[in-house]
Amino acid sequence: MNTHFRSAAALPPLAALMDNCHVVTLPMRVRFRGVTHREVMLIEGPFGWGEFAPFPEYGDDEAATWLQSAIAAAWSPRPLAVRAAVEVNATVPAVQPEQVAEVLARFPGATTAKVKVAEKGQTLADDVARVDAVRQLVPSVRVDANGGWTVHEAIAAFSELGPLEYAEQPCRTVDELAELRRQVPTVKIAADESIRRSDDPLRIIEAGAADIAVVKVAPLGGANQVLAIADILSQHNIPVVVSSALDSAIGIAYGVATAAALPQLKFACGLATSRLFADDVAEPPNWDNGRLVVTTPQPDPSALRRLRANHSRQTWWRDRLVRCHAVLAAT
Numbered sequence: 001m002n003t004h005f006r007s008a009a010a011l012p013p014l015a016a017l018m019d020n021c022h023v024v025t026l027p028m029r030v031r032f033r034g035v036t037h038r039e040v041m042l043i044e045g046p047f048g049w050g051e052f053a054p055f056p057e058y059g060d061d062e063a064a065t066w067l068q069s070a071i072a073a074a075w076s077p078r079p080l081a082v083r084a085a086v087e088v089n090a091t092v093p094a095v096q097p098e099q100v101a102e103v104l105a106r107f108p109g110a111t112t113a114k115v116k117v118a119e120k121g122q123t124l125a126d127d128v129a130r131v132d133a134v135r136q137l138v139p140s141v142r143v144d145a146n147g148g149w150t151v152h153e154a155i156a157a158f159s160e161l162g163p164l165e166y167a168e169q170p171c172r173t174v175d176e177l178a179e180l181r182r183q184v185p186t187v188k189i190a191a192d193e194s195i196r197r198s199d200d201p202l203r204i205i206e207a208g209a210a211d212i213a214v215v216k217v218a219p220l221g222g223a224n225q226v227l228a229i230a231d232i233l234s235q236h237n238i239p240v241v242v243s244s245a246l247d248s249a250i251g252i253a254y255g256v257a258t259a260a261a262l263p264q265l266k267f268a269c270g271l272a273t274s275r276l277f278a279d280d281v282a283e284p285p286n287w288d289n290g291r292l293v294v295t296t297p298q299p300d301p302s303a304l305r306r307l308r309a310n311h312s313r314q315t316w317w318r319d320r321l322v323r324c325h326a327v328l329a330a331t
Protein backbone atom coordinates (compact mmCIF):
# COMPACT_ATOMS: atom_id res chain seq x y z
CA MET A 1 0.00 0.00 0.00
CA ASN A 2 1.24 3.46 -0.85
CA THR A 3 0.67 4.88 2.61
CA HIS A 4 3.84 6.91 2.35
CA PHE A 5 1.89 10.07 1.69
CA ARG A 6 -1.38 9.18 3.37
CA SER A 7 -3.24 12.36 4.30
CA ALA A 8 -3.96 13.27 7.90
CA ALA A 9 -7.00 15.30 6.76
CA ALA A 10 -10.42 14.32 8.13
CA LEU A 11 -12.26 11.65 6.13
CA PRO A 12 -15.80 12.67 5.13
CA PRO A 13 -18.51 10.19 6.18
CA LEU A 14 -19.26 7.48 3.61
CA ALA A 15 -22.82 8.77 3.12
CA ALA A 16 -21.49 12.15 1.94
CA LEU A 17 -19.64 10.31 -0.85
CA MET A 18 -22.37 7.78 -1.70
CA ASP A 19 -25.06 10.49 -1.95
CA ASN A 20 -23.05 12.70 -4.30
CA CYS A 21 -21.35 10.34 -6.76
CA HIS A 22 -21.85 9.60 -10.47
CA VAL A 23 -20.29 6.79 -12.50
CA VAL A 24 -19.67 7.50 -16.17
CA THR A 25 -18.10 5.64 -19.11
CA LEU A 26 -16.06 7.84 -21.46
CA PRO A 27 -15.47 6.59 -25.03
CA MET A 28 -11.89 6.87 -26.36
CA ARG A 29 -10.97 7.83 -29.92
CA VAL A 30 -8.20 5.23 -30.06
CA ARG A 31 -7.30 2.28 -27.88
CA PHE A 32 -4.95 3.43 -25.11
CA ARG A 33 -3.53 1.28 -22.32
CA GLY A 34 -5.58 -1.57 -23.77
CA VAL A 35 -8.91 0.19 -23.24
CA THR A 36 -11.46 1.81 -25.54
CA HIS A 37 -13.67 3.11 -22.70
CA ARG A 38 -12.66 4.72 -19.43
CA GLU A 39 -14.88 4.39 -16.37
CA VAL A 40 -14.67 7.07 -13.69
CA MET A 41 -16.61 7.98 -10.58
CA LEU A 42 -17.10 11.70 -9.91
CA ILE A 43 -17.88 12.94 -6.42
CA GLU A 44 -19.15 16.38 -5.46
CA GLY A 45 -18.04 17.92 -2.18
CA PRO A 46 -18.09 21.35 -0.54
CA PHE A 47 -15.11 22.58 -2.61
CA GLY A 48 -16.23 21.21 -5.98
CA TRP A 49 -15.70 17.91 -7.79
CA GLY A 50 -13.22 15.09 -7.30
CA GLU A 51 -12.49 12.06 -9.47
CA PHE A 52 -12.16 8.47 -8.21
CA ALA A 53 -10.96 6.34 -11.12
CA PRO A 54 -8.37 3.69 -10.21
CA PHE A 55 -8.02 1.24 -13.08
CA PRO A 56 -10.46 -1.70 -12.63
CA GLU A 57 -7.72 -4.28 -12.02
CA TYR A 58 -6.22 -2.39 -9.06
CA GLY A 59 -6.78 -3.77 -5.56
CA ASP A 60 -8.49 -1.83 -2.78
CA ASP A 61 -5.35 -0.74 -0.92
CA GLU A 62 -3.93 0.90 -4.05
CA ALA A 63 -7.33 2.28 -5.10
CA ALA A 64 -7.82 3.88 -1.67
CA THR A 65 -5.00 6.32 -2.40
CA TRP A 66 -6.94 7.46 -5.50
CA LEU A 67 -9.99 7.97 -3.27
CA GLN A 68 -7.88 10.13 -0.97
CA SER A 69 -7.10 12.30 -4.01
CA ALA A 70 -10.78 12.58 -5.01
CA ILE A 71 -11.64 13.61 -1.46
CA ALA A 72 -8.82 16.17 -1.37
CA ALA A 73 -10.09 17.68 -4.65
CA ALA A 74 -13.69 17.99 -3.45
CA TRP A 75 -13.18 18.69 0.26
CA SER A 76 -10.29 21.20 0.23
CA PRO A 77 -9.17 24.30 -1.67
CA ARG A 78 -6.93 24.06 -4.73
CA PRO A 79 -3.21 24.77 -4.25
CA LEU A 80 -2.09 28.32 -4.99
CA ALA A 81 -1.18 28.69 -8.69
CA VAL A 82 2.09 30.35 -9.65
CA ARG A 83 1.31 30.19 -13.41
CA ALA A 84 -1.92 30.55 -15.41
CA ALA A 85 -1.23 27.74 -17.89
CA VAL A 86 0.91 24.60 -18.12
CA GLU A 87 2.86 23.37 -21.13
CA VAL A 88 1.83 19.86 -22.14
CA ASN A 89 3.05 17.09 -24.44
CA ALA A 90 1.11 15.31 -27.15
CA THR A 91 0.42 11.67 -26.26
CA VAL A 92 0.69 9.10 -29.05
CA PRO A 93 -0.77 5.64 -28.34
CA ALA A 94 0.80 2.53 -29.91
CA VAL A 95 -0.79 3.27 -33.30
CA GLN A 96 0.44 2.47 -36.81
CA PRO A 97 2.76 5.11 -38.37
CA GLU A 98 -0.01 6.04 -40.86
CA GLN A 99 -2.23 7.12 -37.95
CA VAL A 100 0.40 9.36 -36.31
CA ALA A 101 -0.46 12.56 -38.22
CA GLU A 102 -4.14 12.19 -37.35
CA VAL A 103 -3.32 11.72 -33.63
CA LEU A 104 -0.87 14.65 -33.55
CA ALA A 105 -3.38 16.94 -35.27
CA ARG A 106 -5.33 16.90 -31.99
CA PHE A 107 -2.42 18.59 -30.18
CA PRO A 108 -1.72 21.73 -32.25
CA GLY A 109 1.26 23.69 -30.97
CA ALA A 110 2.70 20.89 -28.81
CA THR A 111 6.47 20.76 -29.33
CA THR A 112 7.01 17.52 -27.40
CA ALA A 113 5.32 14.17 -28.02
CA LYS A 114 5.25 11.14 -25.78
CA VAL A 115 5.11 7.94 -27.79
CA LYS A 116 4.01 4.60 -26.39
CA VAL A 117 6.48 1.81 -27.18
CA ALA A 118 7.05 -1.86 -26.20
CA GLU A 119 3.34 -2.59 -26.62
CA LYS A 120 2.48 -6.31 -26.28
CA GLY A 121 2.27 -7.97 -29.69
CA GLN A 122 4.42 -5.32 -31.39
CA THR A 123 8.12 -5.27 -32.29
CA LEU A 124 10.99 -2.79 -31.96
CA ALA A 125 10.61 -2.13 -35.70
CA ASP A 126 7.01 -0.99 -35.02
CA ASP A 127 8.30 1.38 -32.33
CA VAL A 128 11.02 2.79 -34.58
CA ALA A 129 8.52 3.38 -37.41
CA ARG A 130 6.08 5.15 -35.05
CA VAL A 131 8.80 7.28 -33.42
CA ASP A 132 10.19 8.25 -36.85
CA ALA A 133 6.72 9.28 -38.04
CA VAL A 134 6.27 11.42 -34.91
CA ARG A 135 9.68 13.04 -35.26
CA GLN A 136 8.77 14.28 -38.75
CA LEU A 137 6.03 16.39 -37.17
CA VAL A 138 7.18 17.23 -33.62
CA PRO A 139 10.76 18.23 -32.74
CA SER A 140 11.11 16.56 -29.33
CA VAL A 141 10.18 12.93 -28.61
CA ARG A 142 10.00 11.00 -25.35
CA VAL A 143 8.95 7.35 -25.19
CA ASP A 144 7.03 5.36 -22.57
CA ALA A 145 7.65 1.59 -22.42
CA ASN A 146 5.55 0.98 -19.27
CA GLY A 147 8.26 -1.33 -17.98
CA GLY A 148 8.10 -3.51 -21.09
CA TRP A 149 11.84 -3.92 -21.73
CA THR A 150 14.64 -5.78 -20.03
CA VAL A 151 17.84 -3.73 -19.53
CA HIS A 152 19.29 -5.44 -22.57
CA GLU A 153 16.23 -4.70 -24.74
CA ALA A 154 16.18 -1.07 -23.61
CA ILE A 155 19.81 -0.62 -24.64
CA ALA A 156 19.03 -2.14 -28.07
CA ALA A 157 15.97 0.10 -28.43
CA PHE A 158 17.89 3.26 -27.49
CA SER A 159 20.42 2.59 -30.20
CA GLU A 160 17.66 2.45 -32.83
CA LEU A 161 15.16 5.04 -31.67
CA GLY A 162 17.30 8.15 -32.25
CA PRO A 163 17.60 11.08 -29.84
CA LEU A 164 15.06 11.01 -27.02
CA GLU A 165 14.10 13.74 -24.58
CA TYR A 166 13.83 10.86 -22.08
CA ALA A 167 12.62 7.28 -21.75
CA GLU A 168 9.76 6.74 -19.29
CA GLN A 169 9.76 3.52 -17.27
CA PRO A 170 11.81 1.56 -19.82
CA CYS A 171 12.14 -1.39 -17.41
CA ARG A 172 9.89 -2.68 -14.63
CA THR A 173 11.98 -2.52 -11.47
CA VAL A 174 13.86 0.25 -9.69
CA ASP A 175 17.04 -1.85 -9.79
CA GLU A 176 16.76 -2.30 -13.57
CA LEU A 177 16.24 1.46 -14.06
CA ALA A 178 19.35 2.14 -11.97
CA GLU A 179 21.36 -0.44 -13.91
CA LEU A 180 20.21 1.04 -17.24
CA ARG A 181 21.13 4.53 -16.08
CA ARG A 182 24.62 3.33 -15.19
CA GLN A 183 25.05 1.55 -18.52
CA VAL A 184 23.61 4.30 -20.77
CA PRO A 185 24.26 7.65 -19.11
CA THR A 186 23.41 9.50 -22.34
CA VAL A 187 19.69 8.68 -22.23
CA LYS A 188 17.66 10.31 -19.46
CA ILE A 189 15.44 7.90 -17.53
CA ALA A 190 12.05 8.87 -16.09
CA ALA A 191 10.30 6.78 -13.45
CA ASP A 192 6.51 6.42 -13.56
CA GLU A 193 5.18 3.09 -12.23
CA SER A 194 8.22 2.94 -9.90
CA ILE A 195 6.71 6.00 -8.20
CA ARG A 196 2.95 5.69 -8.53
CA ARG A 197 2.71 1.94 -7.84
CA SER A 198 5.41 1.74 -5.18
CA ASP A 199 5.21 1.41 -1.40
CA ASP A 200 7.87 4.08 -1.30
CA PRO A 201 7.69 6.61 -4.17
CA LEU A 202 11.03 8.07 -3.09
CA ARG A 203 13.04 4.83 -3.36
CA ILE A 204 14.17 5.90 -6.82
CA ILE A 205 16.32 8.63 -5.22
CA GLU A 206 18.71 6.53 -3.17
CA ALA A 207 18.72 3.81 -5.84
CA GLY A 208 19.90 6.36 -8.43
CA ALA A 209 17.13 5.08 -10.70
CA ALA A 210 15.83 8.24 -12.37
CA ASP A 211 16.77 11.59 -13.89
CA ILE A 212 13.12 12.66 -14.01
CA ALA A 213 10.04 11.75 -11.98
CA VAL A 214 6.58 11.33 -13.53
CA VAL A 215 4.04 12.20 -10.84
CA LYS A 216 0.31 11.53 -11.16
CA VAL A 217 -2.04 13.23 -8.78
CA ALA A 218 -4.66 10.54 -8.16
CA PRO A 219 -2.31 7.57 -7.59
CA LEU A 220 -0.21 9.65 -5.20
CA GLY A 221 -3.17 10.75 -3.11
CA GLY A 222 -3.76 14.38 -4.13
CA ALA A 223 -2.22 17.74 -4.95
CA ASN A 224 -0.54 18.27 -1.57
CA GLN A 225 1.15 14.87 -1.76
CA VAL A 226 2.47 15.66 -5.26
CA LEU A 227 3.76 19.05 -4.14
CA ALA A 228 5.50 17.46 -1.14
CA ILE A 229 7.07 14.71 -3.28
CA ALA A 230 8.19 17.28 -5.88
CA ASP A 231 9.80 19.36 -3.15
CA ILE A 232 11.85 16.41 -1.88
CA LEU A 233 12.80 15.36 -5.44
CA SER A 234 13.92 18.90 -6.31
CA GLN A 235 16.40 18.75 -3.42
CA HIS A 236 17.94 15.81 -5.29
CA ASN A 237 17.85 17.62 -8.64
CA ILE A 238 15.11 15.38 -10.00
CA PRO A 239 12.51 17.49 -11.88
CA VAL A 240 8.92 16.29 -12.07
CA VAL A 241 6.50 15.86 -14.97
CA VAL A 242 2.89 16.01 -13.76
CA SER A 243 0.88 13.55 -15.84
CA SER A 244 -2.64 12.31 -16.30
CA ALA A 245 -4.00 9.00 -15.09
CA LEU A 246 -6.30 9.00 -18.12
CA ASP A 247 -8.64 11.25 -16.17
CA SER A 248 -11.88 12.91 -17.24
CA ALA A 249 -11.94 16.71 -17.57
CA ILE A 250 -12.45 16.88 -13.78
CA GLY A 251 -9.27 14.95 -12.92
CA ILE A 252 -7.29 16.73 -15.63
CA ALA A 253 -8.24 20.12 -14.22
CA TYR A 254 -6.97 18.98 -10.79
CA GLY A 255 -3.71 17.85 -12.43
CA VAL A 256 -3.33 21.19 -14.21
CA ALA A 257 -4.00 23.04 -10.94
CA THR A 258 -1.33 20.94 -9.23
CA ALA A 259 1.23 21.50 -12.00
CA ALA A 260 0.43 25.22 -11.95
CA ALA A 261 1.33 25.34 -8.24
CA LEU A 262 4.82 23.85 -8.63
CA PRO A 263 7.63 26.37 -8.11
CA GLN A 264 9.50 24.94 -11.11
CA LEU A 265 8.41 23.08 -14.23
CA LYS A 266 11.22 22.05 -16.53
CA PHE A 267 9.38 19.64 -18.86
CA ALA A 268 6.03 19.63 -20.66
CA CYS A 269 3.42 17.79 -18.57
CA GLY A 270 1.52 14.68 -19.71
CA LEU A 271 -1.89 16.20 -19.09
CA ALA A 272 -3.30 16.44 -22.61
CA THR A 273 -5.09 13.06 -22.61
CA SER A 274 -8.59 14.66 -22.83
CA ARG A 275 -7.80 14.86 -26.51
CA LEU A 276 -7.86 11.05 -26.67
CA PHE A 277 -11.50 10.96 -25.51
CA ALA A 278 -14.45 11.17 -27.94
CA ASP A 279 -16.74 12.54 -25.19
CA ASP A 280 -16.29 13.91 -21.67
CA VAL A 281 -18.32 15.09 -18.67
CA ALA A 282 -17.22 18.73 -19.02
CA GLU A 283 -15.18 21.02 -21.22
CA PRO A 284 -11.57 20.12 -20.42
CA PRO A 285 -9.16 22.98 -19.56
CA ASN A 286 -8.75 25.31 -22.54
CA TRP A 287 -6.07 24.39 -25.07
CA ASP A 288 -3.77 27.31 -25.83
CA ASN A 289 -1.22 26.34 -28.46
CA GLY A 290 0.35 23.45 -26.52
CA ARG A 291 -0.61 24.73 -23.08
CA LEU A 292 -3.56 23.96 -20.79
CA VAL A 293 -5.11 26.89 -18.96
CA VAL A 294 -5.94 26.52 -15.24
CA THR A 295 -9.75 26.20 -14.80
CA THR A 296 -12.27 24.52 -12.51
CA PRO A 297 -14.79 22.77 -14.78
CA GLN A 298 -18.13 21.45 -13.48
CA PRO A 299 -19.67 18.31 -14.98
CA ASP A 300 -22.48 19.11 -17.39
CA PRO A 301 -25.67 17.43 -16.02
CA SER A 302 -26.68 16.29 -19.50
CA ALA A 303 -23.24 14.70 -20.03
CA LEU A 304 -23.56 12.88 -16.69
CA ARG A 305 -26.87 11.43 -17.96
CA ARG A 306 -25.58 10.68 -21.47
CA LEU A 307 -22.41 8.93 -20.25
CA ARG A 308 -23.93 7.22 -17.21
CA ALA A 309 -22.52 3.71 -16.73
CA ASN A 310 -24.91 0.75 -16.74
CA HIS A 311 -26.49 -0.56 -13.57
CA SER A 312 -24.00 -3.34 -12.85
CA ARG A 313 -21.01 -0.98 -13.28
CA GLN A 314 -22.68 1.56 -10.98
CA THR A 315 -23.01 -1.14 -8.35
CA TRP A 316 -19.42 -2.28 -8.87
CA TRP A 317 -18.05 1.26 -8.37
CA ARG A 318 -20.25 1.98 -5.37
CA ASP A 319 -19.09 -1.26 -3.72
CA ARG A 320 -15.50 -0.28 -4.46
CA LEU A 321 -16.11 3.14 -2.93
CA VAL A 322 -17.41 1.51 0.28
CA ARG A 323 -14.34 -0.77 0.53
CA CYS A 324 -11.81 2.00 -0.22
CA HIS A 325 -13.47 4.32 2.28
CA ALA A 326 -13.03 1.56 4.87
CA VAL A 327 -9.33 1.27 3.95
CA LEU A 328 -8.84 5.02 4.47
CA ALA A 329 -10.82 4.93 7.74
CA ALA A 330 -8.48 2.21 9.03
CA THR A 331 -5.21 4.06 8.23
Ligand SMILES: O=C(O)CCC(=O)C1=CC=C[C@@H](O)[C@@H]1C(=O)O
Nearest residue numbers: 033091114243244245246270273
Ligand atom coordinates in the same frame (compact mmCIF):
# COMPACT_ATOMS: atom_id res chain seq x y z
O1 LIG B 1 2.03 11.07 -20.07
C1 LIG B 1 1.19 11.31 -20.96
O2 LIG B 1 1.49 11.90 -22.00
C2 LIG B 1 -0.23 10.89 -20.79
C3 LIG B 1 -0.57 9.95 -19.68
C4 LIG B 1 -0.17 8.53 -19.94
O3 LIG B 1 0.59 8.25 -20.82
C5 LIG B 1 -0.70 7.48 -19.11
C6 LIG B 1 -1.79 7.70 -18.34
C7 LIG B 1 -2.40 6.66 -17.62
C8 LIG B 1 -1.89 5.40 -17.64
C9 LIG B 1 -0.70 5.07 -18.31
O4 LIG B 1 -0.64 3.87 -18.97
C10 LIG B 1 -0.01 6.17 -19.12
C11 LIG B 1 1.43 6.17 -18.61
O5 LIG B 1 1.97 5.11 -18.35
O6 LIG B 1 2.06 7.21 -18.41
Ligand SMILES: [Mg+2]
Nearest residue numbers: 144168169192
Ligand atom coordinates in the same frame (compact mmCIF):
# COMPACT_ATOMS: atom_id res chain seq x y z
MG1 LIG C 1 4.02 6.12 -18.02
